[in-house]
Amino acid sequence: MAEPSANLDTTKVEDTDRHASKMAKKKAARDKIMASKSGEKGLIIVHTGAGKGKSSSGFGMVLRCIAHGMPCAVVQFIKGAWDTGERRLLEGNFSDLCQFHAMGEGFTWETQDKERDIAAARAGWEKAKDLIRNPEIQFVLLDEINIALRYDYLDINEVLTFLIDEKPPLTHVVLTGRNAKEALIEAADLVTEMTLVKHPFRSGIKGQRGVEF
Template identity: 45%
Template sequence: MKPREKCHGITLVNTGEGKGKSSSAFGVVFRAAGWGMKVCVIQYIKGNWKTGEQQAALRFDNIEWHALGDGFTWDTENPEQDRKTSREIWAFSQEKIRSGKFDLVVLDEINYCCNYGWIGGAEIADFIREHKPAWMHLILTGRNAPPELIEVADTATSMTPLKHAFDNGIEAEQGMEF
């Protein structure tokens, strides 16, 4: 591993309507952990929903995992609570990024919070420019990434659906979707 001061931290945005935004980020999480990097995953939407990737992360001592949020907010009955929770998670995320403890931080589903107007894309982009350590890698996921996040990213990918099992009536499968 290169020393931190020789690393160029990459900011990556995974967005789009297709499947694979979070899955791609988690692939990088395990790649980085395999190289001994310190990783922090912060999930904005998942809440207490159990996932295979979180179960796998428990096997690593260099991955810190936080599944936060109020669950799938598109079913919300209390948008003010979701806004408050998202703002709290954003403050927590800023602390983790500023701490300098991690080589990679993943903000999973944060783009949804921007799309709902709970956290501004410009606010996040300004924070990244001003406070992300130059050596730290950062991944932001979720549909409808705001233009400010795409602009601040070193790499931005839009997942485009070609075909999905759900369209043929196949429900989410454990191990594949969660």
């Protein structure tokens, strides 16, 4: 009769072999898929949804571009009046690689002036077009532009026509904000919806440094 320890060792070896075989098959399948993906293009990327993290994800991509030495730019459409950690970091340390343009004047309920909001959105969009057209800039973050589109401060058809017809082939553009227009979602290459599960604001906690700004 085999010793219990011998049976355990045999079972462990069999489990290890099965796992190795399974992972080898998975790697072969994955390598086959990756071998078929050889194209490159500048992507239209949308971060939307009610959950937190849309702008944060966009700024994470900006930092990734900076790490690769890729010139990039940020245009903020709503939170331009905020003193944010992202703005401090980029302007204070990476202004040679990342332009930062704070064009917004605050949320619509703060300005309480529709014409002023429309003018700020238009100015932001004009700046955005200049940056996207620039062949040296490879990545442009349009932070909270979806809010301007939602309220029709900007014409969605104009924005889409420009992105499709005039965006350089290898330039990436990220558009963030809740309630992305369906036409934008359809035109985009990559869309992520942030889902709200729980937020401290509902428990009476205000926005805090390092988390919200």
